[in-house]
Amino acid sequence: xxxxxxxxxxxxxxxxxxxxxxxxxxxxxxxxxxxxxxxxxxxxxxxxxxxxxxxxxxxxxxxxxxxxxxxxxxxxxxxxxxxxxxxxxxxxxxxxxxxxxxxxxxxxxxxxxxxxxx
Amino acid sequence: xxxxxxxxxxxxxxxxxxxxxxxxxxxxxxxxxxxxxxxxxxxxxxxxxxxxxxxxxxxxxxxxxxxxxxxxxxxxxxxxxxxxxxxxxxxxxxxxxxxxxxxxxxxxxxxxxxxxxxxxxxxxxxxxxxxxxxxxxxxxxxxxxxxxxxxxxxxxxxxxxxxxxxxxxxxxxxxxxxxxxxxxxxxxxxxx
Numbered sequence: 001x002x003x004x005x006x007x008x009x010x011x012x013x014x015x016x017x018x019x020x021x022x023x024x025x026x027x028x029x030x031x032x033x034x035x036x037x038x039x040x041x042x043x044x045x046x047x048x049x050x051x052x053x054x055x056x057x058x059x060x061x062x063x064x065x066x067x068x069x070x071x072x073x074x075x076x077x078x079x080x081x082x083x084x085x086x087x088x089x090x091x092x093x094x095x096x097x098x099x100x101x102x103x104x105x106x107x108x109x110x111x112x113x114x115x116x117x118x
Numbered sequence: 119x120x121x122x123x124x125x126x127x128x129x130x131x132x133x134x135x136x137x138x139x140x141x142x143x144x145x146x147x148x149x150x151x152x153x154x155x156x157x158x159x160x161x162x163x164x165x166x167x168x169x170x171x172x173x174x175x176x177x178x179x180x181x182x183x184x185x186x187x188x189x190x191x192x193x194x195x196x197x198x199x200x201x202x203x204x205x206x207x208x209x210x211x212x213x214x215x216x217x218x219x220x221x222x223x224x225x226x227x228x229x230x231x232x233x234x235x236x237x238x239x240x241x242x243x244x245x246x247x248x249x250x251x252x253x254x255x256x257x258x259x260x261x262x263x264x265x266x267x268x269x270x271x272x273x274x275x276x277x278x279x280x281x282x283x284x285x286x287x288x289x290x291x292x293x294x295x296x297x298x299x300x301x302x303x304x305x306x307x308x309x310x
Contacts, residue, residue, distance in 0.1 A: 012231035081242045103151045103239050
């Protein structure tokens with residue numbers, strides 16, 4: 001079963017995303033902050049990462065950089081609120097492959113994960 | 119946002135009113151998406167209030183309320199408050215989490231997180247409309263979710279505003295579903 005790392009400081013968003021992935025044949029691994037995400041990436045080597053941009057302490061961009069240092073082939077999609085286009089562009093510059101806008105649509109999330117894991 | 123002489127103030131007010139209507143509509147569309155329910159805006163009003171009276175915009179002083187508060191900063195700054203009666207807030211949590219109505223009974227970590235995310239989406243949708251329409255850059259803070267009396271909630275997050283003397287303009291929005299499961303107040307107070 002493909003492991004997907006879900007990184008979000010909001011417990012509700014992690015729960016919603018993890019449930020969607022687990023119900024659709026993936027195995028979701030959760031992290032609630034950037035440091036935990038890097039550690040879980042190292043331990044689990046997930047096939048894809050859904051990474052929230054806005055998090056306290058280490059934000060999504062910094063976390064993305066650390067994950068890419070760990071594995072330059074990491075497949076990461078950023079999860080973003082509307083109006084964060086500049087941060088999405090920055091994330092893509094640092095290696096993010098896709099982005100999903102909140103409040104997310106289930107099909108859009110599954111589509112992004114399918115694309116990342118293809 | 120609304121300063122200067124009378125003519126300028128009126129122009130500002132007209133512009134702000136137009137943007138506030140568009141922003142409010144967009145904000146409620148964000149709420150609709152979060153809870154998968156059709157929600158309609160019943161009233162959008164632009165009101166001049168004395169800072170010491172802002173509590174009245176979300177309820178009677180001693181009414182128990184669930185408040186979702188965000189501040190915003192950037193080209194302008196101010197406060198955003200979403201306020202619901204507790205049972206309505208619990209209903210929103212149930213809808214957002216896909217649970218039967220009546221499941222949420224208290225504000226635990228998951229319930230607070232769900233309401234915070236609702237505040238994030240509603241606030242961001244509102245601010246993006248204003249920012250796009252006025253050519254501004256506006257960023258919301260992380261949301262703070264609390265349950266208390268209307269008076270205590272407003273005092274805890276808007277003490278600075280309430281201490282001022284000059285009237286401020288606020289956007290007040292009342293909204294509901296057709297069946298009335300959700301009704302609430304959305305308040306935006308720009309402070310400069």
